[in-house]
Amino acid sequence: MTDNGKYLVITPEEVAYVREQLGTNEEDIKTSVTSLREWLRMQPHLPDAVDDSVIERMYINCKCSMEKVKLGLDAYFSLKHKFPELLMNRDAESSEFPFAMEHFKMMIMPRLTKDAYRVHVWTAVDEDSTNIIWPLYGKIVTGALEVLLAKDYSLGDVIIFDLANVNAGHIVRADINLIRNLELCYKTAYRRRLKGVHLVNASKILHSAMKIVKLALSEKLQKRVFAHLPGSTTLFDYVQPDCVPDELGGTAGPVDNFSYKLLEVVNREWLLEKDKYMSDESKRPAENHNGDIYGIAGSFKKLSVD
CATH class of the missing domain: 3.40.525.10 (CRAL-TRIO lipid binding domain)
Known part of the structure; x- marks a missing residue:
């Protein structure tokens, strides 16, 4: 049941239902993912080591808000500095x-x-x-x-x-x-x-x-x-x-x-591989240093759950 990622049962009908609830479709998603991929490449402090499928899922999680996806991608890479005890060294085979x-x-x-x-x-x-x-x-x-x-x-x-x-x-x-x-x-x-x-x-x-x-x-x-x-x-x-x-x-x-x-x-190497990809705060653009939203200094108080 768990082979090759088949543990999660997701039917094409469910994918279509999720997209319908959010008012999106295949064409919109492809266009948005391409745009977000380009945005990510232009961020000097962020790696672009994330699959298009992950960007798509984050787009879905953000109710198709491009700005929220950008915040999410930044947080995904930068919060590892702030919370390494939660987001790093996740070795499922450790004792x-x-x-x-x-x-x-x-x-x-x-x-x-x-x-x-x-x-x-x-x-x-x-x-x-x-x-x-x-x-x-x-x-x-x-x-x-x-x-x-x-x-x-x-x-x-x-x-x-x-x-x-x-x-x-x-x-x-x-x-x-x-x-x-x-x-x-x-x-x-x-x-x-x-x-x-x-x-x-x-x-x-x-x-x-x-x-x-x-x-x-x-x-x-x-x-x-x-x-x-x-x-x-x-x-x-x-x-x-x-x-x-x-x-x-x-x-x-x-x-x-x-x-x-x-x-x-997934295997242990897949999770441990994620440790390699984090923001380089020394390269973060000056205009991007909003302490309440980005980076390791802020409290993220401005971000509320949807």
């Missing part, structure tokens, strides 16, 4: 990654929802919070986002986070800055759009979890967080069952069919 995968199951479901969103599921958290090394999972998330930028075709994401095993120890060890930085990379370097975060089995720890949400996520994203009590079926008001693993009440199949499978689509 750290197998350890992380044993103690928390993360997956991206192969089917799109009916409205063309990609479903992410985080479940089976080890009850021993000392086994959860959050920065490692941040790195795994951006590795998956890298694969999606190369191979996905969707309108955005839905995250399902199973809180069944989450306890006070996990909450205490949560890294607010890591979550904020991950959100920033998600929406600026990869330009993806988050439709909703669904907290399932959320009774015991819900109050504490929502505190983390309010501290860590932007106000706009906070409004897209939904809680579902154990035994309820309210999740399926938002996501159809065939996009949800059996263990969470869906019909897609068991968790182990999907956990970390997306990273098997």
Whole structure:
């Protein structure tokens, strides 16, 4: 199922649906990608080591806004300076990654929802919070986002986070800055759009979890967080069952069919190769030194999620 990048099931009909929703077509995309490729070549501080298919996907992720794609391409290369702990050295064969995968199951479901969103599921958290090394999972998330930028075709994401095993120890060890930085990379370097975060089995720890949400996520994203009590079926008001693993009440199949499978689509050299391509800030044009948007000094506060 995972051979040659076939894990993500994207039909021609779904590609056509996504394009229709965004008011674009093959001719517009080709023209825009060519224009963006030329723009990239003219940026002295940016490498042009990115495939046309990636530019196309970023164009789709940016709702076909040329200016947002330019911001996205700049952030994609420049944020590696600011967040190397998230965006560099993503070696899936290092000793750290197998350890992380044993103690928390993360997956991206192969089917799109009916409205063309990609479903992410985080479940089976080890009850021993000392086994959860959050920065490692941040790195795994951006590795998956890298694969999606190369191979996905969707309108955005839905995250399902199973809180069944989450306890006070996990909450205490949560890294607010890591979550904020991950959100920033998600929406600026990869330009993806988050439709909703669904907290399932959320009774015991819900109050504490929502505190983390309010501290860590932007106000706009906070409004897209939904809680579902154990035994309820309210999740399926938002996501159809065939996009949800059996263990969470869906019909897609068991968790182990999907956990970390997306990273098997690419080899370790493919992810490590991305480390070579980053901005050269010494060559950034003077007029491009907007600290709130570009480069390693800014906070990116002006960039809001779509």
